[in-house]
Amino acid sequence: xxxxxxxxxxxxxxxxxxxxxxxxxxxxxxxxxxxxxxxxxxxxxxxxxxxxxxxxxxxxxxxxxxxxxxxxxxxxxxxxxxxxxxxxxxxxxxxxxxxxxxxxxxxxxxxxxxxxxxxxxxxxxxxxxxxxxxxxxxxxxxxxxxxxxxxxxxxxxxxxxxxxxxxxxxxxxxxxxxxxxxxxxxxxxxxxxxxxxxxxxxxxxxxxxxxxxxxxxxxxxxxxxxxxxxxxxxxxxxxxxxxxxxxxxxxxxxxxxxxxxxxxxxxxxxxxxxxxxxxxxxxxxxxxxxxxxxxxxxxxxxxxxxxxxxxxxxxxxxxxxxxxxxxxxxxxxxxxxxxxxxxxxxxxxxxxxxxxxxxxxxxxxxxxxxxxxxxxxxxxxxxxxxxxxxxxxxxxxxxxxxxxxxxxxxxxxxxxxxxxxxxxxxxxxxxxxxxxxxxxxxxxxxxxxxxxxxxxxxxxxxxxxxxxxxxxxxxxxxxxxxxxxxxxxxxxxxxxxxxxxxxxxxxxxxxxxxxxxxxxxxxxxxxxxxxxxxxxxxxxxxxxxxxxxxxxxxxxxxxxxxxxxxxxxxxxxxxxxxxxxxxxxxxxxxxxxxxxxxxxxxxxxxxxxxxxxxxxxxxxxxxxxxxxxxxxxxxxxxxxxxxxxxxxxxxxxxxxxxxxxxxxxxxxxxxxxxxxxxxxxxxxxxxxxxxxxxxxxxxxxxxxxxxxxxxxxxxxxxxxxxxxxxxxxxxxxxxxxxxxxxxxxxxxxxxxxxxxxxxxxxxxxxxxxxxxxxxxxxxxxxxxxxxxxxxxxxxxxxxxxxxxxx
Numbered sequence: 001x002x003x004x005x006x007x008x009x010x011x012x013x014x015x016x017x018x019x020x021x022x023x024x025x026x027x028x029x030x031x032x033x034x035x036x037x038x039x040x041x042x043x044x045x046x047x048x049x050x051x052x053x054x055x056x057x058x059x060x061x062x063x064x065x066x067x068x069x070x071x072x073x074x075x076x077x078x079x080x081x082x083x084x085x086x087x088x089x090x091x092x093x094x095x096x097x098x099x100x101x102x103x104x105x106x107x108x109x110x111x112x113x114x115x116x117x118x119x120x121x122x123x124x125x126x127x128x129x130x131x132x133x134x135x136x137x138x139x140x141x142x143x144x145x146x147x148x149x150x151x152x153x154x155x156x157x158x159x160x161x162x163x164x165x166x167x168x169x170x171x172x173x174x175x176x177x178x179x180x181x182x183x184x185x186x187x188x189x190x191x192x193x194x195x196x197x198x199x200x201x202x203x204x205x206x207x208x209x210x211x212x213x214x215x216x217x218x219x220x221x222x223x224x225x226x227x228x229x230x231x232x233x234x235x236x237x238x239x240x241x242x243x244x245x246x247x248x249x250x251x252x253x254x255x256x257x258x259x260x261x262x263x264x265x266x267x268x269x270x271x272x273x274x275x276x277x278x279x280x281x282x283x284x285x286x287x288x289x290x291x292x293x294x295x296x297x298x299x300x301x302x303x304x305x306x307x308x309x310x311x312x313x314x315x316x317x318x319x320x321x322x323x324x325x326x327x328x329x330x331x332x333x334x335x336x337x338x339x340x341x342x343x344x345x346x347x348x349x350x351x352x353x354x355x356x357x358x359x360x361x362x363x364x365x366x367x368x369x370x371x372x373x374x375x376x377x378x379x380x381x382x383x384x385x386x387x388x389x390x391x392x393x394x395x396x397x398x399x400x401x402x403x404x405x406x407x408x409x410x411x412x413x414x415x416x417x418x419x420x421x422x423x424x425x426x427x428x429x430x431x432x433x434x435x436x437x438x439x440x441x442x443x444x445x446x447x448x449x450x451x452x453x454x455x456x457x458x459x460x461x462x463x464x465x466x467x468x469x470x471x472x473x474x475x476x477x478x479x480x481x482x483x484x485x486x487x488x489x490x491x492x493x494x495x496x497x498x499x500x501x502x503x504x505x506x507x508x509x510x511x512x513x514x515x516x517x518x519x520x521x522x523x524x525x526x527x528x529x530x531x532x533x534x535x536x537x538x539x540x541x542x543x544x545x546x547x548x549x550x551x552x553x554x555x556x557x558x559x560x561x562x563x564x565x566x567x568x569x570x571x572x573x574x575x576x577x578x579x580x581x582x583x584x585x586x587x588x589x590x591x592x593x594x595x596x597x598x599x600x601x602x603x604x605x606x607x608x609x610x611x612x613x614x615x616x617x618x619x620x621x622x623x624x625x626x627x628x629x630x631x632x633x634x635x636x637x638x639x640x641x642x643x644x645x646x647x648x649x650x651x652x653x654x655x656x657x658x659x660x661x662x663x664x665x666x667x668x669x670x671x672x673x674x675x676x677x678x679x680x681x682x683x684x685x686x687x688x689x690x691x692x693x694x695x696x697x698x699x700x701x702x703x704x705x706x707x708x709x710x711x712x713x714x715x716x717x718x719x720x721x722x723x724x725x726x727x728x729x730x731x732x733x734x735x736x737x738x739x740x741x742x743x744x745x746x747x748x749x750x751x752x753x754x755x756x757x758x759x760x761x762x763x764x765x766x767x768x769x770x771x772x773x774x775x776x777x778x779x780x781x782x783x784x785x786x787x788x789x790x791x792x793x794x795x796x797x798x799x800x801x802x803x804x805x806x
Contacts, residue, residue, distance in 0.1 A: 011074065011254040019070055019254075020246055021341060022102070022352050026066035027295055028336040029098035032120070033127035034059060034314060035329060040120035041338055041346055046330040051320040056128035057135045058091030060312040061175055063294040064207045065095035069363070071253045072171050073103070075261060076357045082167050085363045086146045087137040088154030088184075089175035089207065091313075094127065096137040096144060102348055103356040105142045105364030109516050117346030139511040143364035145371070145480040147503050152181035153473045158202045159190035160477020161368060164419040168200035168368055168481075169264065176208045176217035183469035188234040190470065191283055192446050196271035198419065198459060201264045204236070204285045209292035211309040220289075227287055237263070237282045242289035244307070249290065260284035278458065280446045297332055300325075367482075372518025374482030375580075378421060379414040383407055383574040387599035388566045393615055394594040394641070394792030400566040400634070401488075401528050401590040404573055405436035408486065411577070412440040412461050420483040423462045424471040432488050432528045433590040437462060468496040475523065476504055484521040484577065491527040491587065492534065492543040501546075501583065505553040508581050512556070522582035526573075528590045530697070531721055532635035535733045542725035542733075544698035547664070550585050551702060555673040559584045560664040562697055564637040565595045567602035568662055575606070587697060589634045591730075594792065596637065609663030609675055612685065615794070616644055616658040625657035626755075627748045628686055632661035633697025636720075639734055640695045642741035642790055647748060650762040654752070659685050667706040679711065688712050691751035693744055696720035717751060719744065731783040735773060742766045742773075 011019075032040055034057035039050040065087060076083055087096050100106040101123060106113055113119045113126075126132030133140045136148035146157045158172035178184050194202065206227075210220035219227065224240060231238045239256040243249050267281040293311025298304075305311050319326040343349055360366055367373040386407050390396030408423065415421040423429065423437060430438075442457035443464050449456050463474060468489060475485045504523060511517040527546065534541035550558050559582055563569040569588045576584040596613075597605060605611050619625040631640035637660060644656055661667065668676040677685070686692050688711045696703050700718035707713050724736040734740040746766050749759045756763070776784045 010258070011251070015074070016247070016250040016254065018351060018355060019074060020250055022073075022355050023066055023070045023246075024295075024336040025102060025341040025348060025352060026070065026095065026098045027063050028333060028338055028341060029101060029120075029123070030062045030066060030094035031059070031296075031333055032124045033057065033094045033097060035316075035319065036124040038121060040124055041117055041342060042330070042333060046319070046326055048320045048326065051326070051329075052129065053320065055314045055317070057094055058313050059094070059296060059315055060209065060211070060292040060309075061089040061092050061207070062095040063296070064209055064288060064290050065089065065092045065173060066099065067249070067253065067290065067294075068171070068173055068205055068207070068288065069095065069099040070355075071250075071257055072363065073356055074254065075257050076361055076363070077355070079261060080361070081169050081261070082361070082366070082368075083169040083171055083363060084145070084161065084366045084369045085143060086154050086158045086161070086170060086172040087144065087148055088146070088151070088173050088178045090148045090151050090178070091135050092148055092173075093133070093135045093137050093141065096141050097123070097127065097133070100142045100362075100364030103362045103364055105362050108365070109142050115347050120346050139507050139514060139517060143362075143366065143369045145369050145477065147507050150499060150503050151175070151178040152183040153187075153469070153476075153500060153503075154178060155184055155187035155202070155204060156190060156470050156473025157477040157480070158204075159187070159194060160474040160479075161481040162194060162200040162202050163422065163474065163478055164198060164483065165200040165368065165481065166198055169261070170200060170202045171205060172202055173205045173207050176206070176210070176220045177212040179206060179219050180217060183467075183473070186467045186470055187473070188231075188236070189465070190474070191235050192280065193444050193463060193465070194283075194446065195444065195458060196268050196281055201268065201283070203260055203264065206285060206287045208287065208289045209294075210289075210307065211292050211312065213312050214309050231285050231287075232282070235280065235282055236285040239284055239286050240289070241286060244291050244294065246295075253288070256286050260286055295335070297328060300328065369481075370516070370518055371480050371482035372520050372580075375518070375521060376418065376420060376482075378411065378484050378521075378577055379418075380574060380577060381407065381410040381414060383570040384599050386570055388595050390595050390598070392794055393596045394794075396595045397592045398566045398595050399433050399590055399592050400563070400569045400588050401526070402433040402436070403566040404526075404569055404588075405434035407570055407573060408434060409436040409440045412437055415484075416440070416461075421461065422475075422478060422483070422485045423488070424475045424485060425462070425464055425488045426468050426471055426490075426493070427464050427466045428488060428490060428529070429462055429464060432526070434488060468493055469500065472497040472500045476500070479520050479523060482520065486524050486526065486577070488526040488528060490534075490541065491530040491546065492541045494525065494527055494546045495543065498546070498549055501549065505557050505583055508557050508583070509554050512581055519580040522576060522579040522584050524576045525583070525585045527585065527587045530587055530589055531725075532633075532697070532733055533589050533591050533730060534725075535728050535730050538727040539725045542721070544587075544721050547585065547587070547698045548702050550583065551664070551706070553583070555665070555668070557581070557583055558665075559675070561586045561662055562633045562664060563588050563606070563662055564631070564634050564660060565593065565597060565602070567595065567597055567599045568606055570599075571602055571606040572662070587633065593634055594638065596641075605660070606662050609666040610659065610661045610677070610685065613658040613660055616641055617656045618648055618652075619655045619657050623655070624687055625690060626655040626752050628657045628659055628690055628692040629744070629748065630659040630661065630686070630692055630694040632664060632695075635734065636695035636697055636739060639739055639741045639744060641792060643744035643748070645790075645793055646741060646745045646766070650765070651749075651755075651759055654755070656748075664706070667703065669709055682710055683712065686710070686712050687715075689715060691748070692716050693748050693751065694718040695739055695744055717747060719747070729777045729781070729783045731773065731787045732777050735770065740770075742770050
């Protein structure tokens with residue numbers, strides 16, 4: 001926020017009267033969007049044919065949203081604020097559309113929605129109508145960075161937008177229904193991560209209208225004293241604005257905003273001038289209590305509406321078929337005095353138009369709400385310089401994510417001045433072996449710091465809080481306002497943000513079709529501490545299903561990468577950080593593991609996304625194999641190669657092809673995904689009729705789903721996580737799910753025609769090995785030495801790959 005000068009005096013009565021009329025104009029447009037097909041200015045009495053046949057939308061929260069928007073406009077004009085509006089109440093779309101239309105942004109973005117009677121007709125008709133726009137503050141709504149279709153995330157998005165935006169004020173309206181959700185309750189702690197020196201400000205406005213869709217709200221029934229105590233405990237100073245008389249409420253709201261913005265200015269000036277020793281500030285929060293459905297019908301059919309849950313959606317339910325309802329709707333709309341708000345052509349009268357900010361100061365036109373306008377490319381180091389060298393496949397052991405940490409450390413360094421890159425994670429940066437980033441930055445922390453604390457600072461680029469919801473929401477807000485980031489998480493617990501991922505994917509899908517929405521940086525997940533190496537934490541930590549959720553989304557949005565070693569992980573991370581308008585999911589283990597490819601080989605392999613590892617197979621050149629051993633994921637790759645080793649030794653005449661998959665989406669047909677293989681290329685890798693033993697990181701069904709239309713789908717025999725797990729040894733985890741080398745080798749023998757009987761003695765030895773494994777781990781509590789110490793037989797001077805716990 002730019003440093004403000006206080007206005008010469010409080011808002012005058014004349015100013016507030018104009019503000020009230022502007023608010024009424026927004027309310028009128030909001031009601032019109034819900035109800036009208038035609039007759040937008042009520043030039044004639046309402047008729048049934050003027051009414052939409054299906055009434056969709058939500059009125060109850062809208063007048064409060066319009067009230068806030070109008071007052072923020074006043075503050076922007078007085079203080080020259082750089083501000084955006086985050087609309088938390090789920091179905092506040094009518095208000096957001098109405099206000100961006102009144103300020104002129106909507107017609108600029110959608111030139112066919114002109115600022116006249118014809119434009120109003122189109123504005124009304126399109127709302128919640130086939131071929132039109134949703135009832136939420138969706139991507140189609142100028143000024144929005146928050147999809148209103150799901151509750152709980154408005155405040156965390158607002159803070160994500162404020163980080164590293166020192167001149168920005170993010171006004172965030174939280175509905176009292178939304179305030180009941182767990183993520184929103186945790187989001188109040190975001191102020192502990194907001195630097196008054198380097199970041200902007202979030203002004204939460206808790207809008208308590210008392211009711212959800214059919215019940216009272218918890219915060220709406222709490223007393224002012226309880227609300228004050230609650231928010232002071234959260235670190236805020238509440239300012240109360242409450243009542244139902246518009247004239248009184250305008251005065252209260254104008255004064256509250258003046259006080260709140262003055263407080264923000266004082267906090268930021270003091271911190272930036274370093275005039276006082278640091279203490280975490282108490283930021284303002286406005287608590288607005290106003291009736292649900294304010295200014296709408298008081299009663300309908302003898303039942304209470306305003307100030308009650310009946311105002312939540314469409315209060316007048318049947319104006320098309322009920323003459324009394326039609327009359328009531330017309331009275332309601334005429335109560336706003338449209339003839340005093342709009343001129344004969346349907347334009348907003350000049351004295352009201354002057355109340356709106358201009359240019360990019362309009363909240364609908366602020367470039368922070370269209371973050372691609374502000375996005376600058378990241379400066380990235382050469383990932384090749386972090387390569388893990390080794391003499392031959394399997395000859396070196398490394399921790400893939402530890403190598404990645406060195407790369408991310410230098411990403412932080414290179415972008416330190418731009419302040420446009422942050423790393424998010426739920427208290428797991430060190431646990432996930434990304435420690436090297438702390439050579440370049442610390443964790444941001446605005447609470448007290450003890451002398452014995454490590455890597456805590458007032459200006460860190462790493463954000464850790466034990467809430468996946470907050471990490472995801474902060475990053476989404478950060479990306480949507482033009483910056484870049486990276487989110488690492490234990491694989492099993494990324495499911496906590498399933499619904500948030502869904503909403504962000506939907507946002508990207510829609511925004512990519514809007515020419516005026518500029519591309520934003522991709523949301524990049526690193527899922528580590530994954531299912532196969534959660535043997536120490538047990539069954540509750542073992543779940544690879546996030547990939548299944550991701551692959552349900554539109555093909556042009558999602559990417560899933562399963563790098564088998566450190567060099568492939570480095571390529572994948574560099575690639576993902578360069579992309580935009582995508583959601584990239586990277587799954588990689590953090591434990592010491594054999595390294596399979598040189599950096600040069602890794603680049604070639606990753607650029608293709610899939611390939612034959614000729615050094616691992618035994619097939620003759622230009623000849624088809626007897627069996628394809630395929631793998632996707634680091635542990636499946638290790639077990640596949642160990643199985644191949646067993647087969648090569650026991651059955652030297654067996655022709656084996658090894659196929660490794662890095663980019664999971666290559667398995668889909670080219671017609672379904674941009675990275676998909678053509679049928680011809682797929683057949684050239686997997687053959688048209690030979691058995692394929694596919695060792696996969698996640699649930700096996702996904703591979704069948706991705707390949708169901710392929711010629712050789714019937715030959716695909718997939719092994720993966722079968723929902724078997726416990727606290728056990730690393731190798732016992734793969735045995736429990738029959739993904740281990742012995743089961744893979746047995747399956748290969750059984751699937752190759754004619755081999756099952758001839759190699760019966762080999763199968764018996766493999767089964768005996770499984771029995772010996774089971775006996776050994778239950779006696780010794782660790783895996784057998786021949787399992788722990790296995791290396792690829794052609795490794796030259798390699799160190800021993802130890803598969804230890806966390």
